[in-house]
Amino acid sequence: MECEHARTSLAAQVLGILEGSEHDSLGTHLDQCPSCRSEREELLGLLPLLDTVMPYELDGVPTPDPARAVELARGAEADRDDAHGPSSRSPQPQGQCRSVPPGGYPGSSHTISG
Template sequence: MECERARTAFAAQMLGGLDRPQHESVAEHLDRCPSCRAERDELLVLLPLLDGVRLYELDGVPDPDPERAVRAAREMATDRD
Protein backbone atom coordinates (compact mmCIF):
# COMPACT_ATOMS: atom_id res chain seq x y z
CA MET A 1 0.00 0.00 0.00
CA GLU A 2 1.34 3.44 -0.90
CA CYS A 3 1.37 6.28 1.62
CA GLU A 4 -1.36 8.38 -0.01
CA ARG A 5 -3.81 5.46 0.03
CA ALA A 6 -2.74 4.52 3.54
CA ARG A 7 -3.38 8.04 4.85
CA THR A 8 -6.87 8.05 3.45
CA ALA A 9 -7.48 4.55 4.75
CA PHE A 10 -6.23 5.12 8.29
CA ALA A 11 -8.51 8.12 8.62
CA ALA A 12 -11.39 5.81 7.70
CA GLN A 13 -9.96 3.17 10.03
CA MET A 14 -10.13 5.53 13.02
CA LEU A 15 -13.79 6.14 12.28
CA GLY A 16 -14.47 2.41 12.00
CA GLY A 17 -15.01 2.44 8.25
CA LEU A 18 -12.73 -0.39 7.10
CA ASP A 19 -13.34 -4.07 6.67
CA ARG A 20 -10.88 -6.58 8.13
CA PRO A 21 -8.61 -6.96 5.05
CA GLN A 22 -8.35 -3.19 4.63
CA HIS A 23 -7.68 -2.78 8.35
CA GLU A 24 -4.87 -5.35 8.19
CA SER A 25 -3.36 -3.71 5.10
CA VAL A 26 -3.27 -0.33 6.84
CA ALA A 27 -1.80 -1.88 9.99
CA GLU A 28 0.97 -3.51 7.95
CA HIS A 29 1.75 -0.22 6.24
CA LEU A 30 1.84 1.65 9.54
CA ASP A 31 4.22 -0.96 10.98
CA ARG A 32 6.81 -0.16 8.32
CA CYS A 33 6.18 3.54 7.57
CA PRO A 34 7.23 6.01 10.28
CA SER A 35 5.91 8.99 8.33
CA CYS A 36 2.37 7.61 8.10
CA ARG A 37 2.55 6.42 11.69
CA ALA A 38 3.43 9.96 12.81
CA GLU A 39 0.54 11.44 10.82
CA ARG A 40 -1.85 8.85 12.25
CA ASP A 41 -0.66 9.70 15.76
CA GLU A 42 -1.36 13.39 15.12
CA LEU A 43 -4.87 12.54 13.94
CA LEU A 44 -5.45 10.44 17.04
CA VAL A 45 -4.74 13.53 19.15
CA LEU A 46 -6.99 15.76 17.02
CA LEU A 47 -9.97 13.44 16.76
CA PRO A 48 -11.19 13.92 20.36
CA LEU A 49 -10.69 17.68 20.04
CA LEU A 50 -13.14 17.80 17.14
CA ASP A 51 -15.90 16.61 19.44
CA GLY A 52 -15.49 19.83 21.40
CA VAL A 53 -15.86 22.19 18.43
CA ARG A 54 -19.11 24.09 18.49
CA LEU A 55 -20.73 25.00 15.19
CA TYR A 56 -20.54 28.70 15.94
CA GLU A 57 -16.77 28.46 16.19
CA LEU A 58 -16.48 27.39 12.54
CA ASP A 59 -15.83 29.88 9.75
CA GLY A 60 -18.94 31.38 8.27
CA VAL A 61 -21.19 30.59 11.21
CA PRO A 62 -21.97 33.65 13.35
CA ASP A 63 -21.21 33.72 17.06
CA PRO A 64 -24.27 33.24 19.24
CA ASP A 65 -25.76 36.50 20.44
CA PRO A 66 -28.08 35.88 23.40
CA GLU A 67 -29.07 39.55 23.66
CA ARG A 68 -30.18 39.61 20.02
CA ALA A 69 -32.16 36.41 20.58
CA VAL A 70 -33.94 37.93 23.60
CA ARG A 71 -34.73 41.12 21.65
CA ALA A 72 -36.13 39.06 18.76
CA ALA A 73 -38.27 37.00 21.13
CA ARG A 74 -39.63 40.17 22.76
CA GLU A 75 -40.42 41.69 19.36
CA MET A 76 -42.24 38.53 18.31
CA ALA A 77 -44.23 38.55 21.57
CA THR A 78 -45.08 42.24 21.08
CA ASP A 79 -46.18 41.64 17.49
CA ARG A 80 -48.64 38.97 18.66
CA ASP A 81 -50.33 41.36 21.12
Protein backbone atom coordinates in the same frame (compact mmCIF):
# COMPACT_ATOMS: atom_id res chain seq x y z
CA MET B 1 0.00 -0.54 0.27
CA GLU B 2 1.70 2.70 -0.72
CA CYS B 3 1.82 5.78 1.50
CA GLU B 4 -0.57 7.78 -0.67
CA HIS B 5 -3.25 5.12 -0.36
CA ALA B 6 -2.48 4.58 3.33
CA ARG B 7 -2.96 8.27 4.09
CA THR B 8 -6.40 8.25 2.50
CA SER B 9 -7.35 5.35 4.80
CA LEU B 10 -5.89 6.79 8.00
CA ALA B 11 -8.87 8.98 8.90
CA ALA B 12 -11.28 6.09 8.48
CA GLN B 13 -9.05 3.90 10.63
CA VAL B 14 -8.72 6.55 13.35
CA LEU B 15 -12.52 6.98 13.39
CA GLY B 16 -12.95 3.22 13.66
CA ILE B 17 -14.79 2.72 10.40
CA LEU B 18 -12.08 0.98 8.38
CA GLU B 19 -12.77 -2.74 8.13
CA GLY B 20 -11.68 -5.97 6.52
CA SER B 21 -8.72 -6.30 4.22
CA GLU B 22 -8.28 -2.52 4.01
CA HIS B 23 -7.88 -2.39 7.81
CA ASP B 24 -5.39 -5.29 7.71
CA SER B 25 -3.38 -3.76 4.84
CA LEU B 26 -3.14 -0.44 6.61
CA GLY B 27 -2.01 -2.13 9.82
CA THR B 28 0.75 -3.92 7.95
CA HIS B 29 1.79 -0.68 6.26
CA LEU B 30 1.84 1.21 9.57
CA ASP B 31 4.09 -1.46 11.09
CA GLN B 32 6.66 -0.67 8.39
CA CYS B 33 6.23 3.08 7.77
CA PRO B 34 7.25 5.61 10.42
CA SER B 35 5.98 8.53 8.30
CA CYS B 36 2.41 7.17 8.14
CA ARG B 37 2.54 6.18 11.82
CA SER B 38 3.44 9.77 12.63
CA GLU B 39 0.55 11.07 10.57
CA ARG B 40 -1.79 8.62 12.32
CA GLU B 41 -0.63 9.96 15.70
CA GLU B 42 -1.43 13.50 14.55
CA LEU B 43 -4.92 12.42 13.51
CA LEU B 44 -5.46 10.68 16.85
CA GLY B 45 -4.65 14.00 18.51
CA LEU B 46 -7.58 15.60 16.69
CA LEU B 47 -10.19 13.18 18.04
CA PRO B 48 -10.70 15.05 21.35
CA LEU B 49 -11.31 18.23 19.36
CA LEU B 50 -14.10 16.55 17.40
CA ASP B 51 -15.92 15.94 20.69
CA THR B 52 -16.08 19.69 21.28
CA VAL B 53 -17.89 20.45 18.02
CA MET B 54 -21.63 20.78 18.40
CA PRO B 55 -23.66 19.53 15.44
CA TYR B 56 -25.35 22.89 14.90
CA GLU B 57 -21.94 24.52 14.52
CA LEU B 58 -21.29 22.64 11.31
CA ASP B 59 -22.10 24.19 7.95
CA GLY B 60 -25.22 22.77 6.40
CA VAL B 61 -26.55 21.28 9.61
CA PRO B 62 -29.74 22.97 10.79
CA THR B 63 -29.79 24.51 14.24
CA PRO B 64 -31.86 22.77 16.89
CA ASP B 65 -35.54 23.69 17.02
CA PRO B 66 -36.34 24.59 20.65
CA ALA B 67 -40.10 24.29 20.09
CA ARG B 68 -39.65 20.78 18.72
CA ALA B 69 -37.43 19.85 21.69
CA VAL B 70 -40.11 21.05 24.12
CA GLU B 71 -42.76 19.13 22.19
CA LEU B 72 -40.70 15.93 22.34
CA ALA B 73 -39.94 16.38 26.04
CA ARG B 74 -43.63 16.88 26.83
CA GLY B 75 -44.51 13.81 24.79
CA ALA B 76 -41.90 11.76 26.66
CA GLU B 77 -43.26 12.99 29.99
CA ALA B 78 -46.82 12.12 28.94
CA ASP B 79 -45.67 8.65 27.87
CA ARG B 80 -43.93 8.17 31.21
CA ASP B 81 -47.02 9.33 33.11
CA ASP B 82 -49.16 6.92 31.11
CA ALA B 83 -46.82 4.07 32.00
CA HIS B 84 -46.12 4.94 35.66
CA GLY B 85 -48.93 7.25 36.73
CA PRO B 86 -48.81 11.04 37.04
CA SER B 87 -45.59 12.61 38.15
CA SER B 88 -45.30 13.59 41.78
CA ARG B 89 -43.85 16.92 40.73
CA SER B 90 -45.99 19.98 40.96
CA PRO B 91 -46.93 21.33 37.56
CA GLN B 92 -44.91 24.36 36.56
CA PRO B 93 -46.53 27.45 35.09
CA GLN B 94 -45.87 27.55 31.38
CA GLY B 95 -42.83 29.61 30.42
CA GLN B 96 -41.30 29.47 33.90
CA CYS B 97 -38.61 27.28 35.34
CA ARG B 98 -38.39 25.59 38.67
CA SER B 99 -35.93 27.28 40.94
CA VAL B 100 -32.45 25.87 41.16
CA PRO B 101 -30.60 26.03 44.47
CA PRO B 102 -27.80 28.61 44.60
CA GLY B 103 -24.69 26.99 43.16
CA GLY B 104 -26.70 24.33 41.33
CA TYR B 105 -27.64 20.85 42.40
CA PRO B 106 -25.35 18.79 44.63
CA GLY B 107 -23.02 16.63 42.60
CA SER B 108 -23.62 18.60 39.43
CA SER B 109 -20.75 20.27 37.62
CA HIS B 110 -23.17 22.79 36.14
CA THR B 111 -23.78 25.98 38.02
CA ILE B 112 -26.13 28.84 37.40
CA SER B 113 -24.90 32.33 37.99
CA GLY B 114 -27.00 35.35 38.00
